[in-house]
Amino acid sequence: MSLTGLILYGALxxxxxxxxxxxxxxxxxxxLPDRVIALDLxxxxxxxxxxxxxxxxNQPALLDVAIVLALLSFLGTVAFASYLEKRI
Amino acid sequence: xxxxxxxxxxxxxxxxxxxxxxxxxxxxxxxxxxRMSATTKVATMGVGSILLAIAVYFQELGITSRALATVAxxxxxxxxxxxxxxRAAYFTGVPLCNLxxxxxxxxxxxxxxxxxxxxxxxxxELHLPDMQVTKLRIPTRSVVSGxxxxxxxxxxxxxxxxxxVCRGSHVISNPDGDVELFSDDEVILIGFPEDMERxxxxxxxxxxx
Numbered sequence: 001m002s003l004t005g006l007i008l009y010g011a012l013x014x015x016x017x018x019x020x021x022x023x024x025x026x027x028x029x030x031x032l033p034d035r036v037i038a039l040d041l042x043x044x045x046x047x048x049x050x051x052x053x054x055x056x057x058n059q060p061a062l063l064d065v066a067i068v069l070a071l072l073s074f075l076g077t078v079a080f081a082s083y084l085e086k087r088i
Numbered sequence: 089x090x091x092x093x094x095x096x097x098x099x100x101x102x103x104x105x106x107x108x109x110x111x112x113x114x115x116x117x118x119x120x121x122x123r124m125s126a127t128t129k130v131a132t133m134g135v136g137s138i139l140l141a142i143a144v145y146f147q148e149l150g151i152t153s154r155a156l157a158t159v160a161x162x163x164x165x166x167x168x169x170x171x172x173x174x175r176a177a178y179f180t181g182v183p184l185c186n187l188x189x190x191x192x193x194x195x196x197x198x199x200x201x202x203x204x205x206x207x208x209x210x211x212x213e214l215h216l217p218d219m220q221v222t223k224l225r226i227p228t229r230s231v232v233s234g235x236x237x238x239x240x241x242x243x244x245x246x247x248x249x250x251x252x253v254c255r256g257s258h259v260i261s262n263p264d265g266d267v268e269l270f271s272d273d274e275v276i277l278i279g280f281p282e283d284m285e286r287x288x289x290x291x292x293x294x295x296x297x
Contacts, residue, residue: 060148
């Protein structure tokens with residue numbers, strides 16, 4: 001099997017499964033911080049997803065998307081955390 | 089398949105497995121604080137491995153340096169974000185799972201100022217390992233504020249001894265019975281853990297009128 005085939009039929013479905021697990025945690029909660037870490041994990045997985053897809057499609061430009069996602073997910077988590085702490 | 093492709097596949101496989109483990113971890117672990125180890129450590133390892141695969145696969149200076157910079161950024165930011173969210177969760181009262189055996193932060197956070205305070209009496213704990221030393225701030229409108237130590241009678245009622253009263257920067261150590269307590273004073277207590285719990289409860293009871 002070629003590299004592209006292994007990624008498209010091996011890595012991407014597995015990453016989707018992992019995202020699904022994180023999504024179940026996002027829906028179930030139970031507390032707000034639980035949902036925030038689930039969102040953070042989904043963003044981290046999206047970075048991995050984009051990176052793997054960049055290799056499969058031979059498009060290095062997609063790496064920039066992964067970088068932007070990394071920056072945004074960090075900022076999002078920090079913002080969530082500081083608002084949670086200020087709320088009480 | 090050339091060597092570059094094999095290394096790329098192995099790195100992607102490692103990264104993807106870690107991602108799946110992180111997903112299972114965040115779903116199955118019993119409380120937030122343990123789930124966090126799955127989302128930060130395991131997921132960072134997974135995404136780092138995948139980004140290394142990019143660096144190996146494309147073999148261009150610009151792409152490799154960007155991939156490595158992203159890995160470094162993730163390694164720096166993941167612990168910061170995790171610490172912030174765990175701290176916020178601890179303040180909002182997210183419970184530990186019932187299998188936890190110790191909460192070492194309990195009583196050390198000042199819930200008003202959000203500062204971590206600890207009183208260390210290492211020698212005291214060495215000599216008296218079964219005793220507990222606690223520092224607590226008397227809340228506004230506590231039932232004990234305005235009363236003297238003789239009126240509260242901690243020693244006889246709770247079997248707890250008051251070592252000192254801190255009022256602002258002023259410390260009244262080894263106070264006698266005439267010393268009056270006010271809200272916002274900080275008291276240092278020593279006693280057996282089970283007695284201490286009841287005494288702390290008294291201090292935190294507020295007048296409801």
